[in-house]
Amino acid sequence: xxxxxxxxxxxxxxxxxxxxxxxxxxxxxxxxxxxxxxxxxxxxxxxxxxxxxxxxxxxxxxxxxxxxxxxxxxxxxxxxxxxxxxxxxxxxxxxxxxxxxxxxxxxxxxxxxxxxxxxxxxxxxxxxxxxxxxxxxxxxxxxxxxxxxxxxxxxxxxxxxxxxxxxxxxxxxxxxxxxxxxxxxxxxxxxxxxxxxxxxxxxxxxxxxxxxxxxxxxxxxxxxxxxxxxxxxxxxxxxxxxxxxxxxxxxxxxxxxxxxxxxxxxxxxxxxxxxxxxxxxxxxxxxxxxxxxxxxxxxxxxxxxxxxxxxxxxxxxxxxxxxxxxxxxxxxxxxxxxxxxxxxxxxxxxxxxxxxxxxxxxxxxxxxxxxxxxxxxxxxxxxxxxxxxxxxxxxxxxxxxxxxxxxxxxxxxxxxxxxxxxxxxxxxxxxxxxxxxxxxxxxxxxxxxxxxxxxxxxxxxxxxxxxxxxxxxxxxxxxxxxxxxxxxxxxxxxxxxxxxxxxxxxxxxxxxxxxxxxxxxxxxxxxxxxxxxxxxxxxxxxxxxxxxxxxxxxxxxxxxxxxxxxxxxxxxxxxxxxxxxxxxxxxxxxxxxxxxxxxxxxxxxxxxxxxxxxxxxxxxxxxxxxxxxxxxxxxxxxxxxxxxxxxxxxxxxxxxxxxxxxxxxxxxxxxxxxxxxxxxxxxxxxxxxxxxxxxxxxxxxxxxxxxxxxxxxxxxxxxxxxxxxxxxxxxxxxxxxxxxxxxxxxxxxxxxxxxxxxxxxxxxxxxxxxxxxxxxxxxxxxxxxxxxxxxxxxxxxxxxxxxxxxxxxxxxxxxxxxxxxxxxxxxxxxxxxxxxxxxxxxxxxxxxxxxxxxxxxxxxxxxx
Amino acid sequence: xxxxxxxxxxxxxxxxxxxxxxxxxxxxxxxxxxxxxxxxxxxxxxxxxxxxxxxxxxxxxxxxxxxxxxxxxxxxxxxxxxxxxxxxxxxxxxxxxxxxxxxxxxxxxxxxxxxxxxxxxxxxxxx
Numbered sequence: 009x010x011x012x013x014x015x016x017x018x019x020x021x022x023x024x025x026x027x028x029x030x031x032x033x034x035x036x037x038x039x040x041x042x043x044x045x046x047x048x049x050x051x052x053x054x055x056x057x058x059x060x061x062x063x064x065x066x067x068x069x070x071x072x073x074x075x076x077x078x079x080x081x082x083x084x085x086x087x088x089x090x091x092x093x094x095x096x097x098x099x100x101x102x103x104x105x106x107x108x109x110x111x112x113x114x115x116x117x118x119x120x121x122x123x124x125x126x127x128x129x130x131x132x133x134x135x136x137x138x139x140x141x142x143x144x145x146x147x148x149x150x151x152x153x154x155x156x157x158x159x160x161x162x163x164x165x166x167x168x169x170x171x172x173x174x175x176x177x178x179x180x181x182x183x184x185x186x187x188x189x190x191x192x193x194x195x196x197x198x199x200x201x202x203x204x205x206x207x208x209x210x211x212x213x214x215x216x217x218x219x220x221x222x223x224x225x226x227x228x229x230x231x232x233x234x235x236x237x238x239x240x241x242x243x244x245x246x247x248x249x250x251x252x253x254x255x256x257x258x259x260x261x262x263x264x265x266x267x268x269x270x271x272x273x274x275x276x277x278x279x280x281x282x283x284x285x286x287x288x289x290x291x292x293x294x295x296x297x298x299x300x301x302x303x304x305x306x307x308x309x310x311x312x313x314x315x316x317x318x319x320x321x322x323x324x325x326x327x328x329x330x331x332x333x334x335x336x337x338x339x340x341x342x343x344x345x346x347x348x349x350x351x352x353x354x355x356x357x358x359x360x361x362x363x364x365x366x367x368x369x370x371x372x373x374x375x376x377x378x379x380x381x382x383x384x385x386x387x388x389x390x391x392x393x394x395x396x397x398x399x400x401x402x403x404x405x406x407x408x409x410x411x412x413x414x415x416x417x418x419x420x421x422x423x424x425x426x427x428x429x430x431x432x433x434x435x436x437x438x439x440x441x442x443x444x445x446x447x448x449x450x451x452x453x454x455x456x457x458x459x460x461x462x463x464x465x466x467x468x469x470x471x472x473x474x475x476x477x478x479x480x481x482x483x484x485x486x487x488x489x490x491x492x493x494x495x496x497x498x499x500x501x502x503x504x505x506x507x508x509x510x511x512x513x514x515x516x517x518x519x520x521x522x523x524x525x526x527x528x529x530x531x532x533x534x535x536x537x538x539x540x541x542x543x544x545x546x547x548x549x550x551x552x553x554x555x556x557x558x559x560x561x562x563x564x565x566x567x568x569x570x571x572x573x574x575x576x577x578x579x580x581x582x583x584x585x586x587x588x589x590x591x592x593x594x595x596x597x598x599x600x601x602x603x604x605x606x607x608x609x610x611x612x613x614x615x616x617x618x619x620x621x622x623x624x625x626x627x628x629x630x631x632x633x634x635x636x637x638x639x640x641x642x643x644x645x646x647x648x649x650x651x652x653x654x655x656x657x658x659x660x661x662x663x664x665x666x667x668x669x670x671x672x673x674x675x676x677x678x679x680x681x682x683x684x685x686x687x688x689x690x691x692x693x694x695x696x697x698x699x700x701x702x703x704x705x706x707x708x709x710x711x712x713x714x715x716x717x718x719x720x721x722x723x724x725x726x727x728x729x730x731x732x733x734x735x736x737x738x739x740x741x742x743x744x745x746x747x748x749x750x751x752x753x754x755x756x757x758x759x760x761x762x763x764x765x766x767x768x769x770x771x772x773x774x775x776x777x778x779x780x781x782x783x784x785x786x787x788x789x790x791x792x793x794x795x796x797x798x799x800x801x802x803x804x805x806x807x808x809x810x811x812x813x814x815x816x817x818x819x820x821x822x823x824x825x826x827x828x829x830x831x832x833x834x835x836x837x838x839x840x841x842x843x844x845x846x847x848x849x850x851x852x853x854x855x856x857x858x859x860x861x862x863x864x865x866x867x868x869x870x871x872x
Numbered sequence: 873x874x875x876x877x878x879x880x881x882x883x884x885x886x887x888x889x890x891x892x893x894x895x896x897x898x899x900x901x902x903x904x905x906x907x908x909x910x911x912x913x914x915x916x917x918x919x920x921x922x923x924x925x926x927x928x929x930x931x932x933x934x935x936x937x938x939x940x941x942x943x944x945x946x947x948x949x950x951x952x953x954x955x956x957x958x959x960x961x962x963x964x965x966x967x968x969x970x971x972x973x974x975x976x977x978x979x980x981x982x983x984x985x986x987x988x989x990x991x992x993x994x995x996x997x998x999x
Contacts, residue, residue, distance in 0.1 A: 012890055012893060012894065015889050015890045015893060016890045019888060019889055019890060045932075046934075048932065049887070049932040049933070049934065052932045052961070053887060053888045053891075053932065055961065056888065056891065056930075056959075056961055056982045056983070057888050057890045057891055059961075059982055059983030060890070060891065060894050060982070060983040061890070
């Protein structure tokens with residue numbers, strides 16, 4: 009039955025992708041019989057098939073959805089936004105179940121009764137769904153009713169029409185990858201053969217060799233083509249995303265997609281998917297204004313996000329453009345100054361375009377940009393890093409009031425790249441051409457002075473020393489220098505006094521010089537991944553075989569920058585500061601949301617705990633048994649005014665939304681904390697002084713140089729729901745024994761935060777203030793089901809702790825989950841190497857709970 | 873195909889690969905030769921190439937749905953040959969009458985098992 013299940017999963021996943029697109033289309037054109045037919049057919053097929061496979065949960069949900077669709081098809085129900093939403097919810101639930109099915113081979117546990125009841129209510133007489141509130145429908149209707157005739161045609165990518173097109177077969181990706189490798193090797197062998205033949209000057213050989221050469225090139229091109237996929241595949245989910253965002257944000261958004269058929273390597277496609285989604289989400293959430301604002305500015309009410317893709321040379325250009333408010337140059341300038349990213353003088357010398365580029369710096373988000381937190385924690389710096397990781401680049405242009413356009417340029421394929429071949433210590437290496445800025449020959453300065461006085465006019469590039477660290481003075485800029493020989497320990501550097509050959513490379517915002525012995529040619533190389541045994545050497549990104557058959561390593565400029573202490577981190581424009589100062593990123597930093605409530609002094613809450621920030625209009629706040637509530641995403645959300653009461657004079661209130669939605673545990677609640685003003689977002693090394701005894705305040709911390717109250721979110725949640733932390737546990741009373749968890753965490757603040765959260769999720773929590781006390785517990789014979797440990801701790805850190813746990817004793821086989829503010833892949837790899845079962849980012853309570861559930865084999869979820 | 877007697881050839885028409893595969897297993901286990909088609913248009917082509925002894929027909933399919941296929945089949949090849957067993961679900965009971973009216977001999981509810989399927993085929997004269 010296994011291969012049947014695999015077939016079912018493939019088939020259903022494809023259906024679901026089409027289903028999303030079709031449902032969004034249906035909302036625009038409720039009478040489109042063809043679209044309806046398509047939707048009905050997909051749900052019908054899923055339902056019909058899962059009956060055979062014995063998947064009762066899936067069958068019931070699909071059945072309920074099908075009932076609604078049958079009414080739509082028969083014309084006895086109209087596809088309003090609410091009806092479509094309910095079917096989308098059903099589709100989402102099907103996706104969840106299918107995901108669980110594909111992960112574990114069995115249907116995950118869960119309660120679908122409310123969903124099925126809601127669907128049944130719609131199917132029977134089209135009664136109002138609980139979620140359907142008249143006020144809400146009224147604001148949504150115009151979006152749904154507005155006909156945008158051009159849209160469906162554009163969104164329909166060729167991939168969405170699998171039938172009727174040219175015949176296709178399915179081939180495993182590995183087979184294609186193998187073919188690609190073989191074709192590449194054939195090319196190399198041909199090159200060797202051609203080199204040999206040139207020496208022979210044998211005419212009889214020349215003709216068939218010429219033919220072999222041609223065929224080989226054609227074959228390679230053909231194999232490359234098989235790996236190409238239309239970019240539309242990465243865009244499939246966007247119409248649905250934009251539709252949901254528009255509904256949630258009360259905006260009108262039109263998504264235009266041009267060039268969905270543009271093809272690129274599937275590997276690149278996979279890597280570009282998330283950054284693109286993030287940018288579209290950003291545009292919808294932050295860039296586009298509300299219909300009212302747009303009207304006031306004389307723009308059409310419906311905002312527009314345009315995605316386009318096209319080929320230029322060996323690259324694909326992808327543009328994400330919006331016609332929103334544009335980026336606030338002044339705010340960005342102020343923020344850059346406040347953050348110390350540039351001095352006032354430096355900023356004065358920059359044009360707007362240069363200033364805008366600050367948004368790509370790590371941790372750079374203006375308060376305006378997070379006012380409706382969408383891609384929380386993932387900023388444009390991550391997008392930029394991801395794009396650069398695949399050899400691409402990203403740029404932006406923005407006009408105030410007219411909108412912003414991001415332009416991403418990525419290579420068509422990662423399999424073949426242009427590289428500069430260099431030599432150091434007798435070995436040859438390839439440096440990806442994309443990273444190379446220029447080649448210079450630099451004389452060595454005899455002076456070792458630390459002064460920055462300019463050298464003689466004639467010498468353009470000189471190597472100088474600042475406190476014994478060599479730096480390159482290039483056209484009045486000082487660049488950090490790395491010697492490839494020294495880095496790779498290929499013997500002593502050549503005569504330091506002689507002129508040196510320096511390859512200038514650009515890594516993110518940083519520029520550095522790499523000293524090499526010799527530079528050869530630029531070659532098209534076939535990139536092969538690094539063997540697993542070398543994967544920890546981050547200075548190499550792969551290897552390749554040259555035309556003469558020799559195998560050489562490809563250098564990773566990112567890795568070299570890191571190895572020289574530059575990090576991927578922030579670098580000041582002058583370059584020297586970065587060379588001198590080690591990467592700062594190692595300190596544990598927390599992103600805090602600063603706001604004001606009931607007083608002028610700022611208050612702070614960890615941004616990771618805030619689900620969204622909303623501005624809720626006065627008229628949307630109602631009273632329910634004396635307490636303020638609002639309709640939020642289809643449910644009633646209690647509002648708690650932090651200042652004690654909601655000021656009736658204000659037209660709109662900023663609200664921090666805390667949510668506790670966990671389908672696996674059947675929880676679905678949220679609460680809004682009403683504040684006076686959102687001030688900023690700050691990244692700080694958080695040291696909270698506990699105490700004060702004031703209710704609702706956890707303690708005081710220095711944030712942005714000011715003493716700031718850090719609020720106790722648990723306290724406010726309990727005001728909204730007296731049972732916020734109790735009910736989940738209570739519901740499980742009588743169920744099996746509560747699983748026990750040991751929490752090892754040196755910070756009082758985090759213990760205060762996490763212990764109640766874990767207790768609420770049904771765990772018996774024991775806290776230890778460090779690794780030593782925890783190990784004492786072990787030696788005293790205490791036993792737990794799982795351990796959650798901080799990484800950054802004084803005395804003994806989490807890595808050392810987990811090694812001790814794994815080394816001996818009764819805990820050696822327990823699941824141990826790491827909690828850390830550092831989530832660089834290297835850190836995660838180090839954590840796993842040390843023996844952690846899983847690695848979770850601090851403050852991501854949901855991720856921690858999910859990880860615990862997974863480690864404990866879902867016992868907790870099952871007991872709910 | 874040529875090795876198996878034509879009297880035991882069954883054409884399975886369904887847009888779900890999983891359902892086709894399941895039906896194939898049930899039928900091949902009982903000595904049927906199975907042909908598959910993923911929509912009505914391809915099913916019609918298959919019938920034109922080699923007429924099966926019976927057709928197991930799904931209703932909701934892209935390109936040409938079950939009803940359109942049935943109409944075209946009966947128009948081109950006469951009213952009774954080959955017998956058609958029409959697949960439905962409880963959501964689609966209303967379609968049964970329509971299917972029978974347009975020349976289906978039998979209907980079968982999804983999900984079905986081997987016993988039920990063979991029983992239905994026996995009903996239409998294939999033992």
